[in-house]
Structures are given as C-alpha cells and as structure tokens.
Amino acid sequence: MMRGALALLLGLEADMEVVAQVSAGDTIVDTALTCRPDVALLDIELPGRSGLDAAAELRDQVPDCRVLILTTFGRPGYLRRAMEAGAAGFLVKDGPVEELAESIRKVLRGETVVDPALAAAALSAGPSPLTAREADALRASADGATVSDIAGKLHLSESTVRNYLSSAIGKTGTRNRMEAMRSARQQGWL
Secondary structure, three states, X not given: OHHHHHHHXXXXXXXXXXXXXXXXXXXXXXXXXXXXXXXXXXXXXXOOOOHHHHHHHHHHHOOOOEEEEEEXXXXXXXXXXXXXXXXXXXXXXXXXXXXXXXXXXXXHOOOOEEOHHHHHHHHHHOOOXXXXXXXXXXXXXXXXXXXXXHHHXXXXXXXXXXXXXXXXHHHHOOOOHHHHHHHHHHHOOO
C-alpha cells in the first residue's frame, strides 16, 4: 500500500514518470535492466534481498541509474553502507512528499542528498567496528543457528566461527551473539 501510494503521489509530479514498481528486492536489478529508470527509489529491508545489496548491483549493472534510499531505518550504519554501495541519496520516510520529489530531482542532477540529522549522527558514530567475517558470522546466526551450522554455511571451522562471534560480542559490548546481532542491526552494521 505504501509503495503504491508513493508511486501515485510521485506520478502527479509533472516532470516525473514512475516506470516500474517492485515488491521484492531480488527483482530490482532485472526490472531496472528492462525499464532503464533514471532514478531507483529503494527501501533497505525488502523481501528477497536488501535495498543496499540491490543498490550495489545497480551501480555495477545499470550505472546510469541513480539510487535514492528511502527508509524507516534511519541508522548511521545504514547510511554509511548505502553510500558505499553507490547510493546518491538517503532519506527517512517521515519527510513530506514534496521534499522527496525535490530530492529525486537533485539526485537526477548529480547531487547527493542525505537527511541532515542522520548525516550528523553517521559522522559522530564512525564506521562499523566489525570485520566482514564477523558480520557474516552474526548474520548467519540470526535464526538461532548453531556454531556448527554457521561453520558449514560459511565454510569455516567451528573454532574460527567461535572466534568471530566472540570478537563481535566484544566489539558490540554485549553478552552473547544474539545481543550482538541485535546491537549490530540497530546500528545498521548488518
């Protein structure tokens, strides 16, 4: 419903045409390859694939398409990851649609648009302290997987997985891997 309402509102802008809508992250790139949009407006948490992952692939496969992230999840880590994935903008959903339309125009002109409060928070928060492998181990433990399950999934030894999880717990200042995963997600590191 939110996606449809947003498309309807943006379609009312005289200089904008909504060329496609997708309901799952794993269809974004194929749709962009077919429709060739100038700007892709993506959320972060989508079924099938995150908007952050799709943004990185759009950068590689549809380089003329600018990406603007619009999300409820205004977390410094997400902003940093979005910019690393090649997004040209990052906004939170609580702003008025007029600002969104103007932000799309700015992104189309080659400007970068970032929610000012979130930009300040991201600068003060700094980068994620987690290594890529520590983040992988936390992600793999999300559904309550055992160390053995995680090791098999990541093609690592169980002792290596324990080391990564232990390090992630220490870096997040939490007591166990589930708390570490929650903390890392709240920061936008996962």
